Amino acid sequence: MKSPRTPKKSSYVIGVDFGTLSARAVLVNVANGEVCASAVEAYPHGVMEDQLGVDGKALPPQTALQDPSDYLYALKKTIRKVIRQSKVLSNDVVGLGTDFTCSTVLPTDGAGEPLCTKEEFRREPHAYVKLWKHHASQPEADAINALAAQRKEDFIGAYGGRYSSEWLFAKVLETVRKAPRVHQVAARWIEAGDWIVWQLTGCENRGVSASGFKAMRVVDRTGTNHADYPSSEFFAALHPALADVVESHLTAPHLAPGKCAGHLTPPFAKCLGLPAGLPVAVGNIDAHAAIPACGVGEPGRMVMIMGTSSCHLLLAKQGRRIPGVCGVVREGVMPGLWAYEAGQAGVGDMLSWFVENSLPAEVFTAARRHTSGVHGVLSDRAAQLKVGQSGLLALDWWNGNRSVLMDADLSGLLVGLTIQTKPHEIYRALVEGMAFGTRKIIEAFTSQKIAVREVVACGGLASKNPFILQVYADVIGRPIYLAAATEASALGAAIFGAVSAGIYPNFKSAIQTMTQPPIKVFTPDPQRHRQYELLYKEYRRLHDFFGATTDSTMKRLRAMQRAAI
């Protein structure tokens, strides 16, 4: 056990949040959690969806690749910037934590060198990083699910019954099938979040979080209390080339979040302008890093990170398998607790689609006089409506359904449209649909006796739009607290950095010292909550009718669409 060091007034930790389009670093005072400096740097190659950066090679649909050199570039830029901005002495930096989008996966050689940097593979898309939202691996996810069902594999229950195309093994299998040479040459398959820590420390470690939530490494139900990957028989049945994939490509120490993964190597110390030997926390998932930053370290308070999509995270003493909940991992976020993750695939994304594709010019004109722009105009108007007044109802599946149906082929629905329907009425229906989706998730937990007493919200959508949070509170009938942290994942990465550096003895004290109380509470209105019961009943009915796996119009429409293209 580490002996806690007393934080000095002049001690700082750095947290780096690797997002989809950019990395953000914050430099945080460990004594009070104050963010002294913050810097963002976009990835030069961004997300490669249409063509490969190196030669402009066209990429197939649903591809989303990244260049790993971008991560190192953004890391250096942002860290140097926060040091410069804050004027903190680099020797006063006592810890470094990171978080990363997940599952974002790349193949490397035995030394951690990405395959896409080698001459042989520079023009091979499958040698690059496959970003979380790379969905071209859906057929491979289908194959994994079919095989798991056929073999009655225990692990699949920990993923709510369905393995996602976004996750590690779907992407690995896609590479094995489409670019077998990449897998032959690769020595390691690794999450980018673990890879960056390997680069910084020179030591290969794996986070139990990413491997538990995305890579089938679960505690089985036989009571051994031991987390492991599926058997080599399973992998051999999936593809002969994968029979030994765990031993050959994944085996490494697996560390829980908040553990120290190693210390900054001298070359990296020089490159970043930080002290060599600085403790570096084990890799973490971006959404999960937000939990302590929202002041949450105990069961019963669900953290909802609301951005383009929405992530619902919950800690509990019990480890149960919950249909429709994407993952449950022992100590997946903090020691002594099980972590659960559920999600909604399209939230801010859906509202942006609406604004970009379905709004008359009049609203844009009105938005010129509104401090919160188009969303402000629509929210203000929508807030005037009574529950049920628009006659509209939406299924919020513009990006498919993550929880509790876990089906990327589902789609959005609007019912109740008339020639009197106004844009702000549709906007409200979309927000209500999102709130109903969250209520479905909460009920998945509570039906299994996992408590959700209140919700703490963070993320761009939550901080920008009080109307949305009030609708959520009214629909779910629980108070929603708006977290103080505006860059919650980055601050969270710093908190993990502080804990892993031994600055605090545990998360509880780190959270107490380094986070601020919520800045606002949204209390459910009892009357509106009662009225929403009726509307929610209809939502559930349509949810079950369209979300049914055996007879779904949505899935047949998607199949027709695929056939037409």
Added chain:
Amino acid sequence: MKSPRTPKKSSYVIGVDFGTLSARAVLVNVANGEVCASAVEAYPHGVMEDQLGVDGKALPPQTALQDPSDYLYALKKTIRKVIRQSKVLSNDVVGLGTDFTCSTVLPTDGAGEPLCTKEEFRREPHAYVKLWKHHASQPEADAINALAAQRKEDFIGAYGGRYSSEWLFAKVLETVRKAPRVHQVAARWIEAGDWIVWQLTGCENRGVSASGFKAMRVVDRTGTNHADYPSSEFFAALHPALADVVESHLTAPHLAPGKCAGHLTPPFAKCLGLPAGLPVAVGNIDAHAAIPACGVGEPGRMVMIMGTSSCHLLLAKQGRRIPGVCGVVREGVMPGLWAYEAGQAGVGDMLSWFVENSLPAEVFTAARRHTSGVHGVLSDRAAQLKVGQSGLLALDWWNGNRSVLMDADLSGLLVGLTIQTKPHEIYRALVEGMAFGTRKIIEAFTSQKIAVREVVACGGLASKNPFILQVYADVIGRPIYLAAATEASALGAAIFGAVSAGIYPNFKSAIQTMTQPPIKVFTPDPQRHRQYELLYKEYRRLHDFFGATTDSTMKRLRAMQRAAI
């Protein structure tokens, strides 16, 4: 029997089409059907939906009123204009026919004076004309349907099993319930189409068409071959004040379309600048007037009038009761044939809603360079899509469903939305939904062995948008002919005027002489027709799921909306 007069080269008839927002008069050469002049005049009060013109009194939702003085104003303006424009001598005008929206109903005194013109009732909304699209009488339509079902009334079978909120007795009952004094004082309840002819001729007559299609006056199935209204027992059970409503408020000579209702009175002759004693045809329904103008006078060729809503008319030798078809009337359009009417409540309306409420500025910018404006841009883009490519499906019920579900409380639905969905894809889905609705109607006929071999389309939407007609042809698998007449109802009113004035011995010869052949045919593409089978299957599934009378989300949403307002 009249002896036909040989038309002179210099003989003309005038047709006046009273639409929703304006009246249109055409002056037509009886020798060849040439439209020599055409004039439109908007109703000064338009449609009063939000407030009453006289005092700005707020009106309840789903209200749609008109001021009857507007009809006389527009009549005078347009007739004087066509005489002036054409330079025809008024004495060369040999007949006058009219058609009217229907069921558009008003209460009058015994002399035909509208109650709303009297001081006592000028501020009473229920004393005004209730326009066809006044839907606030839905609870009354529900009461009529419940009672008819309970009493096993025979008449309801002639309306496909459901009486509509748009029709006469729903509006009368609403007035009896909400403004009993209006009914107490009123001597007559009358269709505006019959009222205008009463004004012109000084004689009160009723068209068998409007009374048959909208006012329960049907040929019963006992074989008496005699058309009559329901019993006074039925009306007494509906409301005590209505026990004698037929005898007291409706009884008058009922004349078939094409009959002469009387002759122009000297005061009106002076007012309109036409010869006194001019024969005036009995009142007619606007959509029905279009049938001869489209060159149709025989069974098997369905006429589809496509405007804000869509009306489907079919002639047949057999008089059958067809579930979901709004009406069947013996000699309802022409002698010797039964007339059937079905309809879709929102067609052009729905597309206009989409353009006005749900389009980004980019499309309007592109429309500046397109001769057919926004609809042209959307149609061109939508035409590039393959069947099924958008993944979208719509239920076309933005104005409720007329046929075959006959339920104004149903609403529009869009499914298959994703963040990749583009406006023109939605536009195509709306058009496809309309076409599927028409296919449903055709199948209602053919399932009862009433033939529909081909479709003749007319109306603004049909003439303006070839893309729409091609989708229809592909979906229904039958050729669609675009009628030559651009103002089909007004031309049809003139043809009815010519027949009622005895210019032609029958409709066949009038149609032969006064109409042009179709200007274009849209032939179904066999491959697209096959592909639409799949999509139509899904349409039918959603149609039945949402249109079910016993367990409909749409109806519950509507009920919640009413409760909220």
